[in-house]
Every structure is written in C-alpha cells, then in structure tokens.
Amino acid sequence: MTVPAPREGDQxxxxxxxxxxxxxDTKLAVSQVSLEVPAGSFYGLLGPNGAGKTTTLSMAVGLLRPDAGQAFLLGYDVxxxxxAAKSRLGVLPDGVRLFDRLTGPELLAYHGLLRGMDAATVDQRSRELLDVLELGTGNRTLVVDYSAGMRKKIGLACALLHAPRLLVLDEPFEAVDPVSAARIREILQRYVAGGGTVVFSxxxxxxxxxxxxxxxxxSDGVLRVHGTLAAVxxxxxxxxxxxxxxxGRVSTGSELAWL
Amino acid sequence: MALTVVQRPPRSPWPFVKLKLRLIAGGLRGRPSRITLFVLGVVMAGIFAVTGYAVFAVPGVVGDDRAAGMLFQLGGSALVLGWVVLPLLFFGVDESLDPARFALLPLPRRTLIVGLFAAALAGLPALSTLAATAGMVSTAADLGGTGAAVAQLGGIVGGLLICVAVSRAVTSAFATGLRSRRSRDLAVVLFAVLAALLGPLQLALLAGAERADWDAFAVLADVLGWTPLAAPWSLGLDVADGRLWAVPVKLLIVAGTLVGLLWWWSATLERAMLGAASTGSKAGHKDVGSPTGLLLGRRLPRTRFGALVAREARYWWRETRRRAALITFTVAGLFLPLSISISGGSAGPVAAFVGLIAVIALANQFGYEGNAYAANITAGVPGRVEIHSRVVAHALFVLPLLLVIAVVSGLVAGRSEHIPGNLGLMIATYGVGLGLVLPVSVRAAFALPESTSPFAMSSGGGMAKGLLTVGVMLGTLIASVPLQILAFVLGDVWLWIGLPVGAAYGCAAYLIGSGVAGDWLDRRMPEVLAAVSPGR
Structure with a gap:
C-alpha cells in the first residue's frame, strides 16, 4: 500500500x-529501497528496531557500500x-563513536577544518553552537566523559557546523533530555524553514x-509506505x-482475559 | 538466617565470616568452570604454602641464623608488598565483600571494619600465607628453642594481620579512585610502564646478583627489620639472638601500623561505600581560547591537514592503548641499544630493530578509534591525506625518540662518531617499516575490543591479522638488509653518508608504501569502517 508522493515538479x-x-551474511537487511526526499522537506524515517533504518541511511550517506542500487544527494551520486555529494551534507550517525578523546570545542574545530572552512568562521560558529546547545564554550571535558545526551548534541553541532544543505540524522532525539530536545527541534525547524532538508530516523x-x-x-528492510504526513x-x-x-498484533480483547 | 543477623545488631565479626564462607560455597554450586578454578586456586595456594614453609624452614635445619635473618626480613617484606600489589593488579576479582554492598545496612563502621577484616582473614590467600610463614616458627624453634618459637608465632600472626590490613586499606582507597575513567587510564599507563620495565629490571637484578654483596643485603634486611614491612617477621630471631629488648619495640611497631592501617581503611571505606565517585562537571565557563587554537596549538597550520595531524597527535597521547604502545616503544627502544652498547656489541642491527618496532603500533591504526573514522569519511578526506597525516603525527613522537636513542646509545658506547650513521639506519628502517605497514593497516584493519585496557585481547579475526604484523617485521628486516650491508662494506665512509642515505632510503620506501595505502584507502573507506566497527 504505497501512497504516491505528491510531485513537486520544480524542486x-x-x-x-x-x-x-x-x-x-544471511540476513537481507535492506531490500530494494527507493525513496525520493524533496528539497526543503522534513522527512521522518520510521521503523521498529532492526528494521534497516540505520543501514539505509548509512548507504545513503556513503558510509556503507550497497550491494546494489544508487544513492543521490542533491543530485550528486554518492x-x-x-x-561533491558529501561537501553539502551533514551527518549524525547513530551507534558511531565520535573522536571522543577530544574536548567539545576541539572536536568542532576538527570537523570545521576537515570541511575546509577557514579558522575564523570555525571559531565563531563553534562558539555559537556550543552556546546555543548549552555545551559550554570553555568546557575542557573530553567528549568520552560526556553524558549520552551531551554526546548527541555535540554530534549534531558537528553536523551543522559547515551549514550543509542536507542533514541526515540517525536517531537524533535518543537519550536527549526534554529541554535539549525542544532546543534541537527548534533549530531543525528553523533550518528547514531556511531552505534546508532534514532526513531523520x-x-x-x-x-x-x-x-x-x-x-x-x-520494516524488515522493506519500504512499506512513504509520502507526505497527511497522505500517509x-x-x-x-x-x-x-x-x-x-x-504488529492487533488486540482482539480476548487474550489475557484473566488480567 | 539473614533475619537473625539483622535483628541482633551484630557486634561480632562472625556473621561476616559466615557470609564469606557461604559465598564461597554458593559460588561452587553447579558451575564446573568455577569449581575447576576453585580447585586450581586451592592447589596453587597449597603449593605456595608448602614451598613457603620449606623455604622458611631451611635456615633452621642447616642452623644458619644469618641466612635466617636475611630470608625472614627480605622474604617477609616481599610478602607484604605482594599483598599490596596483587589486589591492585586483580582488583575486582573478589568483590563478594565489596563494601559498597553493605552501604544500605545499618551497621556501625567499627563492626563493619572488624567484620570485613575477619572475613578477609578467612580466605585462601590468608591461610596459605599463614601456612607458608609457619616455616619461620620451625626455624625459630631450631635456632632459639621454645621462647623464640612462641615469639615468632606471634610475629607471623602480626605479620599476617598487617598483610591483610594493608591490602584491604589499599583496595578500598583505590576502589573510589579506579571508578573514574581518568584514574583508570592512569593506572593502565602505570602498569604499562611497569610491564615495559620488567625486562630491564630483571637484567639489572641479575647483574646485581652476579656482583652480589651479601653484606649489603644483610644491612638492608636489618634496616627493613625496623620498618612495618619486616618488623613482625624477625621477632623469633631477636629472641634467639638474645635481643629481648627488641621484641616489645617491634611489637609496638606492628601494633601501631595495624591501628594506622585500620584507621586509614575506615576513613576510605565511607567513600568507597558511596559507590561511583561523582567527579562533578568540570565545565569551566571562562573562555580558554578559540576552538581552533585549542585543537591546533600555535604552530600547526589552520587547514584540514593540520586538523588531522593535531587530532592524531592528541590521540597518541590521550588514548590509553596508544600511549601504552608509545611507552613500551620508548622503554624498549632505549633499553635494547643501551644493553648492547654496554656489553660492547655493534649497535647497527639493533638500530634497525628500533626503527622497526616503532611502526608496529601503526599496524592496526584504524582500529584504535573504532568507527569514529566515519567522521573522516563523511567529510570526504582523501586517502593519501589521511595516511600522510597519521604518519606525521606518529613521526612527531617517534623521530625525536629515535634521535635521543641514537645519541644516548652512541655516547654510552663511547662511539659518538657512529651516531649519525645509526640514526640513518633507524630512519631507514622506520621508513621501510611504514612503507610496509601502511598498506597492511588499510587491508587488514580489525576491530579492537571496546575496553580501553591495553591488556584486553580482541577475539577472533584479530589474531590472524596480527600475524600479518609479524610478516611486516620480517619484510622490513629483509628490506633493510641492503643498507646494513652497505654500512658494513663502506666502513668509515658510512659514518659520513649514513644519515642522508638512510633518510633517503626510508623516505623512498615510505612514499611508495603510503601511495599504495592511500589509493587503497580511497577505494575501500566503507570497508575499513566496517572492519573496525565492533560487533558487526
């Protein structure tokens, strides 16, 4: 039951x-997944644990080589x-370590310079991100000693630093406290309003x-439904x-009647 | 059973002893592997007890009271030190009576201390120590009759109490400390230093024993006899020698030490019972400099390459496994040429070997940080840049070390004219080793265990790939043979051209190897990432 995505021809x-x-090995983790993410959309990839979300996103951003198929980011073949594809992309992988023996500011500087940005821009944006995400601009704690939520936030900051046109976030809200989650939601919504595209699982x-x-x-490596939220x-x-x-099982009301 | 313990505020230590015995018995139920381990422990303890008894009883049988004095005081000190060090090495082995587990019980601290102390005495290590030192009583009886035997008996009991008290106190003091990552890292590095020093220490001890000055040992032993380390063990001998006045003084030393240790233990126990020490957030809010400045320092260029080198250099220092590797290399690199130089051998082949062991740490360079490498892939770092930056960071540490090693070993050998030539050989083997190990590090990367302890072994495929490292070592040795021959044939000319020729040879080999590795990496980035990701 595929709901066809509305065509937005000019985008x-x-x-x-x-x-x-x-x-x-023996498990077919992802099977024939085809997906179009329109520019400027806020795209949610839903699925139970082990459905193949992380595998799909890893293949989409160039971290995992697919057995078959193609992935295009902003028109470039990954x-x-x-x-070309990666320079316009920001990624927050899940279950992947950061270079966690660096402090938060060091990690941001590393990511910025790795993206070829000039030092002054890196410094200015890093300070702003650390401040907005409440990670502390003068924080000398190594990332390895951060809490899970702080690690997500610094990972997100690293993905945002070079102002990518496309953000791919794997489980960005996992283990994040409600206050930080609200802050992250706000940032992402503003980012999309400004013309960016977010894909997250x-x-x-x-x-x-x-x-x-x-x-x-x-689920089970197969794309079951996709389209606008309203259509789905x-x-x-x-x-x-x-x-x-x-x-999933649909309750009939007759099981566990003794409860 | 438990109810009776709770209802009557336990003043006696027996509930603790009973609990400990019950835990031992419970641990034996059902699991064959545990029973095997336990039996093995009993056998080892038995062997220790019997050997110890025999060794300590020998001086009495042969009637040598000078040997008895040295043996008791030095051997006894070693026992006490063993009780201090072993729990640290194997911390966590016996957590059955971890003080943290009693934190919720309404126990006065005094009862807890006495109870835990008694429980610690009721164990195999304490029993076998007592049995082993009983040999001292036999010797004391042979040398000084009943009076000496009684005094020595008191001595070994006092000694055992000191052993147990010091080990409990130290464990408890470290229990809080070892819970934070920072201090665990530090402990790991300390042990790496110790382990690396074992070889040199052994040789030094052997050399010392050859030129043994037994009188010096006897003086040392007598001095130790007045410290808590050996005071209890020499009581019987003092009686046998007629130094009765020494007995009460040494008993005072023992008693004072015990009281001090128990006080220290009870002071640290409270903190240990609180469990994981909250280190608090060290989030200083004063601005300490720009992020890029923090990462790069003053000198590195503000570019992608600078960032890669800076991050890698930080990792050599901040990641425990890498730091342990650097420390081992430093110790081995200094020690090998030095020992050869001192014994008057030729430093050439050893110089080659030093350059070679430097690269071993790079054989699985992608494995160290695990799948954090994903960040470099998404940023699109080209393979050759990646490889060059990693080597530059490694060379920042290794090249100065090679220079120091060459200079020190040349000076010690008294042949300072060989320094440039040997340095050239080291740089050549380092370069050749890099040329071989870099492609291997790309093709045969494997995941290291999540634990950061350098003693944790990776299971499975790691071993087979580790064998490749041996292949790299062999290949490097073979590839550096031409230079060795050249150095040998040229003789004095080599002293002049050794450094430039060696450096050129090493650079050439490095450029070839790094080029191959970089190109492979460009094609295999996702595969390398998959290989170093744990549990896929």
Missing amino acids: AAAMSLRGLVKQF WADPA SHVMEVVERLCSHVAII RGDRSLEDVFVQVVG
Whole structure:
C-alpha cells in the first residue's frame, strides 16, 4: 500500500535512493529501497528496531557500500562522485563513536577544518553552537566523559557546523533530555524553514508526527509506505498506521482475559 | 538466617565470616568452570604454602641464623608488598565483600571494619600465607628453642594481620579512585610502564646478583627489620639472638601500623561505600581560547591537514592503548641499544630493530578509534591525506625518540662518531617499516575490543591479522638488509653518508608504501569502517 508522493515538479530531490540492497551474511537487511526526499522537506524515517533504518541511511550517506542500487544527494551520486555529494551534507550517525578523546570545542574545530572552512568562521560558529546547545564554550571535558545526551548534541553541532544543505540524522532525539530536545527541534525547524532538508530516523511517533512534512515507514528492510504526513496518516493517527503497516498484533480483547 | 543477623545488631565479626564462607560455597554450586578454578586456586595456594614453609624452614635445619635473618626480613617484606600489589593488579576479582554492598545496612563502621577484616582473614590467600610463614616458627624453634618459637608465632600472626590490613586499606582507597575513567587510564599507563620495565629490571637484578654483596643485603634486611614491612617477621630471631629488648619495640611497631592501617581503611571505606565517585562537571565557563587554537596549538597550520595531524597527535597521547604502545616503544627502544652498547656489541642491527618496532603500533591504526573514522569519511578526506597525516603525527613522537636513542646509545658506547650513521639506519628502517605497514593497516584493519585496557585481547579475526604484523617485521628486516650491508662494506665512509642515505632510503620506501595505502584507502573507506566497527 504505497501512497504516491505528491510531485513537486520544480524542486530537485535532496536525497534520492534507487533500489538500495544490502545483505549481511544471511540476513537481507535492506531490500530494494527507493525513496525520493524533496528539497526543503522534513522527512521522518520510521521503523521498529532492526528494521534497516540505520543501514539505509548509512548507504545513503556513503558510509556503507550497497550491494546494489544508487544513492543521490542533491543530485550528486554518492558512490560515483563522493566529494561533491558529501561537501553539502551533514551527518549524525547513530551507534558511531565520535573522536571522543577530544574536548567539545576541539572536536568542532576538527570537523570545521576537515570541511575546509577557514579558522575564523570555525571559531565563531563553534562558539555559537556550543552556546546555543548549552555545551559550554570553555568546557575542557573530553567528549568520552560526556553524558549520552551531551554526546548527541555535540554530534549534531558537528553536523551543522559547515551549514550543509542536507542533514541526515540517525536517531537524533535518543537519550536527549526534554529541554535539549525542544532546543534541537527548534533549530531543525528553523533550518528547514531556511531552505534546508532534514532526513531523520526515529521510532518515536510523537516526534515524527510533530515535526515532519513527509514520512516513510520501513520494516524488515522493506519500504512499506512513504509520502507526505497527511497522505500517509489519512484520518487515523500515525501510530495506528504504523502498527498496521508493520504488522504488529492487533488486540482482539480476548487474550489475557484473566488480567 | 539473614533475619537473625539483622535483628541482633551484630557486634561480632562472625556473621561476616559466615557470609564469606557461604559465598564461597554458593559460588561452587553447579558451575564446573568455577569449581575447576576453585580447585586450581586451592592447589596453587597449597603449593605456595608448602614451598613457603620449606623455604622458611631451611635456615633452621642447616642452623644458619644469618641466612635466617636475611630470608625472614627480605622474604617477609616481599610478602607484604605482594599483598599490596596483587589486589591492585586483580582488583575486582573478589568483590563478594565489596563494601559498597553493605552501604544500605545499618551497621556501625567499627563492626563493619572488624567484620570485613575477619572475613578477609578467612580466605585462601590468608591461610596459605599463614601456612607458608609457619616455616619461620620451625626455624625459630631450631635456632632459639621454645621462647623464640612462641615469639615468632606471634610475629607471623602480626605479620599476617598487617598483610591483610594493608591490602584491604589499599583496595578500598583505590576502589573510589579506579571508578573514574581518568584514574583508570592512569593506572593502565602505570602498569604499562611497569610491564615495559620488567625486562630491564630483571637484567639489572641479575647483574646485581652476579656482583652480589651479601653484606649489603644483610644491612638492608636489618634496616627493613625496623620498618612495618619486616618488623613482625624477625621477632623469633631477636629472641634467639638474645635481643629481648627488641621484641616489645617491634611489637609496638606492628601494633601501631595495624591501628594506622585500620584507621586509614575506615576513613576510605565511607567513600568507597558511596559507590561511583561523582567527579562533578568540570565545565569551566571562562573562555580558554578559540576552538581552533585549542585543537591546533600555535604552530600547526589552520587547514584540514593540520586538523588531522593535531587530532592524531592528541590521540597518541590521550588514548590509553596508544600511549601504552608509545611507552613500551620508548622503554624498549632505549633499553635494547643501551644493553648492547654496554656489553660492547655493534649497535647497527639493533638500530634497525628500533626503527622497526616503532611502526608496529601503526599496524592496526584504524582500529584504535573504532568507527569514529566515519567522521573522516563523511567529510570526504582523501586517502593519501589521511595516511600522510597519521604518519606525521606518529613521526612527531617517534623521530625525536629515535634521535635521543641514537645519541644516548652512541655516547654510552663511547662511539659518538657512529651516531649519525645509526640514526640513518633507524630512519631507514622506520621508513621501510611504514612503507610496509601502511598498506597492511588499510587491508587488514580489525576491530579492537571496546575496553580501553591495553591488556584486553580482541577475539577472533584479530589474531590472524596480527600475524600479518609479524610478516611486516620480517619484510622490513629483509628490506633493510641492503643498507646494513652497505654500512658494513663502506666502513668509515658510512659514518659520513649514513644519515642522508638512510633518510633517503626510508623516505623512498615510505612514499611508495603510503601511495599504495592511500589509493587503497580511497577505494575501500566503507570497508575499513566496517572492519573496525565492533560487533558487526
């Protein structure tokens, strides 16, 4: 049951995945995933744990070589022309370590210079990001000693530093406290309003429902539904759609009757 | 059972002893591997006890009271030191009576201390120590009759109490300390230094023993006899020698030490019971400089390459496994040529070897930081830039060390004219080693365990890939043979041209190897990332 995404003819796709396939040993982790992410959209990738969200996003940003298929970022082929595609991309991977023996400011400076920015810009933006995300501009703590939430925030700061046109965030709200989550949401919404595109994965319905203009649901490595939030959701709640699509048990009311 | 313990405020230490025995018994139930370990422990303790008894009883049998004095006081001191060091090395082995577990019970600290102390005495290590030192009683009886035997018996009990008290106190003091990452890192590095120093120390001890001056040892032993380390162990001998006045003084030393140790223990116990020490946020809010300045310091260029080198150099210093590797290299690199120089051998082949062991640390260079390497991939760092930056950071540490090693070993050998030539050889092997190890590091990267301890081994594929390192070493040795021959054939001419020729040879090999490695990396970045990601 694929809901066709509305065509927005004049806008080029910010991210375009065509028939991505990845096999781990015996398990088919991602099977023929094709997805168009319109520029300027806030795209939520939903799926239960182990559905293939991280694998898909890793292939899309050039961290994991697909067995088959193509990935285009802002029109550039990630695997054929990686330099052009990656220069306009910011990534917050999940389950991936940062260079955590650096302090927060050092890590930001590292990422900025790695992207070829000049030192003055790096310093100015780093200070601003550290300040806005409440990580402390003079914080000498090594990132390895940060809490999980702080690590997410510094990772996000690293992804934002070079002002990319496309942000790919894997589970950006996991382990983040509510206050910081609100701050991050605000930043991301402003970023999209300014013409940026965000693709993020999550398994929390509320976040996706509140933020996203577009949604895709993936389970068992297969893209089940995608389209605008309104089209996917229809007149039901996103959670109902999700449970139905993923194939969770629907309560009949007769089981566990002794409760 | 537990109820009775709780209802009656326990004044006696017996509940603790019973708990400890129960824990030992419970641990034995069912699991064959645990039973095997326990039996192994019993056997080891038995062997220790019997050997110890035999060794300590020998002077009595042969009637040598001078040997007895040295053996008791030096051996006893070693025992006490062993009780201090072993719990630190194996901290966490016996957490059955971890003080933190009693934190919720309404126990007066005094009861807790006495109880834990008694429980610590009721264990294999304490029993076997007592049995081993019982040999001293036998010797004392042989040398000085019943009076001496009684005094020595008191001595070994006092000694055992000191052993246990000091080990408990030190463990508890470190329990809080070792819970924070920073201090664990420090401990790991200290142990790396110790481990690296073991070889040199052994040789030094052997050399010392050859020129042994037994009188010096005897003086040392007598001095130790008046310290807490050996005071308890010499009581019986003092009686046998007629120095009765020494007995009460030494008993006072023992008692004072015990009281001091127990007081220290009870002071640290409270902090240990609080569990994980909250280190507090060190988030200083004063501005300490620009982020790029913090990363790069003053000298490095404000570019991508500068950032890569700075990050890598930080990692050589801040990551414990890398720091341990650097320390081991420093110690081995200084020690090998020095020992050869002192014994008058030729430093040439050793110089080659030093350059070679420097590169071993790079064999799995991508494994150290695990999948953090993803950041460099998303930033699109080209392979050759990546490789060059890593080598520059490594060379920042290694080249000065090579210079120091060449100068020191040349000066010690009294052949300062060989310094440039040997340095040339070292740089050549370092370059050749890099040329070989860099491609290997790209093709055969493997994931290291998440733990940052250098003693944690990676399981599975790591071993096979580690064998490649041996291949690299062999290849480097072979590739540096032409230079060795050249140096040998040219003789004095080599003294003049050794440094430039060696440096050129090393640079050429490095450029070839790094080029290959960089190109491979360009094609294999995701594969390298997958290889160093744990648990895929």
